[in-house]
Amino acid sequence: MAALRVLVGVKRVIDYAVRVRVTPDGGSVQTQGVKHSLNPFCEIALEEAVRLRERGAAAEVIAVSVGTKASQECLRSALAVGADRALLLEAPPEASLGPREVAMALTELSRRLKPNLVLLGKQAIDDDCNQTGQLLAAMLDWPQGTFASRLEVEGEAAKVEREVDGGLETLRLRLPAVLTADLRLNEPRYATLPNIMKAKKKPLEVIPLSDFGVPAGSPRLRVLRLEEPPARTAGEKVEDAATLIQKLRNCGRI
Ligand code: AMP
Numbered sequence: 001m002a003a004l005r006v007l008v009g010v011k012r013v014i015d016y017a018v019r020v021r022v023t024p025d026g027g028s029v030q031t032q033g034v035k036h037s038l039n040p041f042c043e044i045a046l047e048e049a050v051r052l053r054e055r056g057a058a059a060e061v062i063a064v065s066v067g068t069k070a071s072q073e074c075l076r077s078a079l080a081v082g083a084d085r086a087l088l089l090e091a092p093p094e095a096s097l098g099p100r101e102v103a104m105a106l107t108e109l110s111r112r113l114k115p116n117l118v119l120l121g122k123q124a125i126d127d128d129c130n131q132t133g134q135l136l137a138a139m140l141d142w143p144q145g146t147f148a149s150r151l152e153v154e155g156e157a158a159k160v161e162r163e164v165d166g167g168l169e170t171l172r173l174r175l176p177a178v179l180t181a182d183l184r185l186n187e188p189r190y191a192t193l194p195n196i197m198k199a200k201k202k203p204l205e206v207i208p209l210s211d212f213g214v215p216a217g218s219p220r221l222r223v224l225r226l227e228e229p230p231a232r233t234a235g236e237k238v239e240d241a242a243t244l245i246q247k248l249r250n251c252g253r254i
Pocket of ligand 1 (some may be wrong): 009010011039064066099121122123124127128129131132151216
């Protein structure tokens with residue numbers, strides 16, 4: 001097979017180091033004035049795609065994000081670490097996008113661009129849906145290799161290693177296929193300053209999400225309420241192990 005075209009889904013999420021706060025009405029989390037970054041698992045997916053291109057297995061790496069204008073910043077980061085071009089499927093700010101809507105948009109995009117491989121993260125750390133890759137593979141009727149911790153492209157197929165409960169599972173998937181990246185797949189590189197500068201000149205196309213036939217206004221999944229976990233009560237220091245055991249006995253823990 002000629003060198004592959006790889007599509008990588010990248011999502012803008014609240015930065016992993018930010019302490020997430022629920023809005024006073026419990027309807028969502030506070031996003032205003034909060035640092036956002038590229039979802040860490042998307043960085044891993046992107047790194048793998050860039051490595052495929054560097055090894056000559058891939059000819060083109062396209063980063064795609066479904067979201068508002070703000071997602072352009074993530075696409076620029078994707079270009080800075082090696083994507084060749086980027087696409088924003090732009091949703092209006094009031095749109096409510098769930099995994100189904102994102103998978104529908106990526107399905108239509110895949111039909112148009114005909115990638116050989118779609119690489120996604122295994123999960124987005126904001127809503128932890130962990131469904132987009134699986135939904136996309138089902139909608140496209142393509143094979144899927146989820147939670148990949150090793151990937152090799154062999155001609156018309158991809159060999160994927162996955163960590164499962166009992167050990168490692170190795171799959172051979174016929175291309176085109178959908179893969180989702182696990183933590184151990186690779187260690188993503190940092191963008192260098194020259195590459196950040198070069199990324200400003202790489203193509204970033206913005207296409208309205210409405211062109212993809214996605215019903216952005218009617219998600220099937222609705223978050224009813226969010227609550228912060230209860231605050232932890234203060235700990236207690238004890239004199240010695242014997243006192244600790246006595247206290248644990250008294251409260252019925254041992
Ligand atoms: P999730 O199913 O939401 O946990 O996300 C899993 C993966 O799907 C992410 O790591 C991305 O690769 C991809 N994905 C989810 N939402 C989007 C989005 N809005 N735009 C692009 N890719 C996305």
